[in-house]
Amino acid sequence: MASPAVVEISRWQFAVTAVFHMSFPALTVGLSVFLAVMYTVHPRTGNPLYLQIFRFEVDGQFRASDWWHVLFNPAFSYRYPHILLAVLISASWFIGGIAAWYLVKQRAPPFARRTLSIALGVLAILMPVQLYVGDSTAAFMGEHQPAKLQAFEGNWKTDNNGYNLLVVPNTDKGRNEFQVAIPHLGAVIGKDLSGKANVPGLLQTPKDERPNMWSAFYGFRLMYFSALVMFGMAFAGLVLRLRGRLYTARRFYRLMVWMTPAGVLAVSGGWITAETGRQPWVVYGLIRTGDAVSHLSLGAAIAGLTGFVTVYALLLGIWPGRLRHRDDEAQVEEELQRGGADRG
Incomplete structure (x- = not known):
């Protein structure tokens, strides 16, 4: 002690x-x-x-001329539930991943099974809701921040009805040097079941108002694909539960361990999309980032960013070690308790 x-x-x-x-x-x-x-x-x-x-x-x-409208702007009803669901889902994956690790190591089975069951139950409810809310949020942003949607779809010209999986944008020339897409899927995701409608391209937006396609496109893909994988895993957990195999599926436990950071990755991708996709605006359509940024030298801005990244990287590096140390302490306590029970 x-x-x-x-x-x-x-x-x-x-x-x-x-x-x-x-x-x-x-x-x-x-x-x-x-x-x-x-x-x-x-x-x-x-x-x-x-x-x-x-x-x-x-x-x-x-x-601001109206604080009520600032706080409860039209995006609030979409973004707030989207973010709230995201943090609940991230926490559930983290908890479920730890429980799965305990089951893989055959440690504290009653505790691990109950924890995994609760986490998967929450995910089975929240993941479908989040996919719906996320789709609604994307549609809203496409209407009010069209450049963001154009950037994360990865098209320059409005001549593609497919869904882009991979792009290599050339910002200066306004084109993709390389592109891999699934034909017609972009139109279907955009609610055109015929698959013929073209997805809007970024050339529709004036050059000085275009966000960075690299960060918006791949930030969105990180969020979206992570969400799809999480939904699939949550559905698989529900099937295993209904078939009575949830507590014997060791391969599923190993996948759950690997999925532990999935929620955090999805949230990170979402924020990258949100913040870089609304550039060059701080307040969309009203204040540009260049007008609002502090008057700092390039060196000071780089030093500030480096400091933030360094501090959080150190915390991220120390935290898993602390968790592992706490786990070792818990294992020693379990062994002492078992030893005491055996002597009793």
Whole structure:
């Protein structure tokens, strides 16, 4: 057992991490509510002091005129459930993968079976819902952010009814140097069951408003294909459960172990698509990224990005080791408990 000093330091470490993690969102959300109240009170009271409080920064900044519409914009009803489902699914895959690993190693079978059963039950319900919500979100974005859809479909000209599996875009020339597609599937996914409708191409968007096709296309493929594989695995788990073979399917357990990071990969691909696909806009159609970015040197921007990547890479590298260490401790505890039971 750890010493009291180590326990106390560990508590402080958790507390400090939680403070920083929660303080900044709380401050930003709290400030936005405060500013919204000040902006609302001003016309009701006619007191210019409230407007002065709201405009505490220099004039010329881009300000919201209706905070209700900012928070609950038309994309909210699509993006919020899509993201909420994504994080629940990611957690379920992580839990299911750990339970499958325990079953592969034949460790704590009752615990592992119950955990795997719960995780697969949640996935069997959420995965079909997520595919529907995701499709609805893509359709909405195609209507309101057409350049994003054009980029992640991977077409330049509107002359392809297929679904692109692989593209090598040439951004300067506005064409693909290499392309692999399944004929007619793009039209079918776009709700044209005849398979004849062409998928919109990125040349429809002015050159200075086009997102990067590389990141949007492959970010979307990472999300979409991960989701399809997760749906297939969840369906297979449901079939195994109905056939009474869920707790004897060792090959399925090994696949589940490999699928542990699938949810995180899908979420990462989704955010890459969302953030790079809306470029060059920060607020779509209103503020360009070039107008909103801080006035930093190239070296400072690279240093900031490198710092973020380094810190998170270190955390990602340390975390699995910590989990493995905790697992070793649990195994020792199990052996001690079995030894005590045998002596009893």
